Amino acid sequence: MKLLSLNCQGLGNPVAVSSFESVIRFHKPQVVFLMETKLSNDKWEKTRYELGFEDGDGVPADGNTGGLCLFWKKEVKIKVKISDKNHMDVKRKEADGDSKWRFIGVYGCPEKENHHLTWDLIRNLHCGNDESWLCAGDFNQISSNAEKVGGRLVQEQKLIGFNNALSDSGLMDLSFRGYPFTWEKKRDVLGLIEEHLDREVANKK
Template sequence: MDLLKLLFWNCRGAGNKTFKHNLVEILRSHKPEILILMETKITFSKMGNFFTRLGFTASTIVDPIGRVGGIWLLWDTTQVNVRASSVGPQVIHATVHKEDYEEWVLAAVYASPNPLLRANLWNELEEVADSMDKPWLVAGDFNDFANQSEQRSYSANQSSTQPQKFLERINNCNLMDLGSSGPRMTWTNNRQGLANTMERLDRALCNEDWRTMFLKSS
């Protein structure tokens, strides 16, 4: 049975030559059937032909508002079937089917940096979790971190309750963290010296059914 490959990339801006070159190289190396891009900063209409040439002929799109946010879910229809069931500014829910696999649900997330709006996202995810009867993968940029080891900052304004609330939300949805390899921190403010902050904001979560279905996932 062929392994189903997904690629999540918080690209922090799509459309420039560097993005296009890097994406082509990533696709050549990893050959994903499903591609999820977050924080695109431009509208999909400016890039549609580019993705079609790469073999991603179907898509469900949440464009950024101005240059804030954006979730692009694209897939190769010759390899996998994807049906979007709900689309919002912070999450796209879709059912995924590939030959030899049972159907499962993908939630592609780009959570708002605004805590109040981010709470709305988690309220929605908890409602979905209450009725979820399929394997479920929830992945993307959560704009939050789970413990103090996932943040490196010299700022004195660090909340000790923020990670606890994030973990409570994950537990309320009956999700587990799939872990990661490579650099522990996935985001930086790109400032120098004492002004620099680094955090792990990107992660993949899943329910027990999805973990059992994809034991070799990473």
């Protein structure tokens, strides 16, 4: 099964949807997790249909910020356990009703002072879990200063806190291919800043 996770930074206009349709056609995912959709409930349902997915669930945006969506093809049986503005916790079901695996789409707290809430979320999701699980999304944090170019270095305490949350939850980074940075911003004084904020982590099962 192929899963695509993407911070789309808004799907509220036809140009953005058309651009994302090209991504869908190229990768042909069966499940898509989208962050920062900036869509209300009625609009993400319309977008799901336009992108060619039969089923889905979502968390509406708060005004013009946030918003999460999970879309899937009809051959994939998914049950959404819980969702809020920072995560969607789902299970894939087999025909006999048994759980195949667990997927958690994460959109980490973007405010630096709230990064610890993402660490707590990861640990809470792990608590009592004995299944295979994959956690993917935009964590809004880096795991080392090697994942950042430009700007000021991230405090070591922040890096340790994030890495400890992953380690305590038995999660390992699945690595990546391609360009190493998934976010960028132009700052007048600090120049271009790039960071590796999106990642996929999983347990050993």
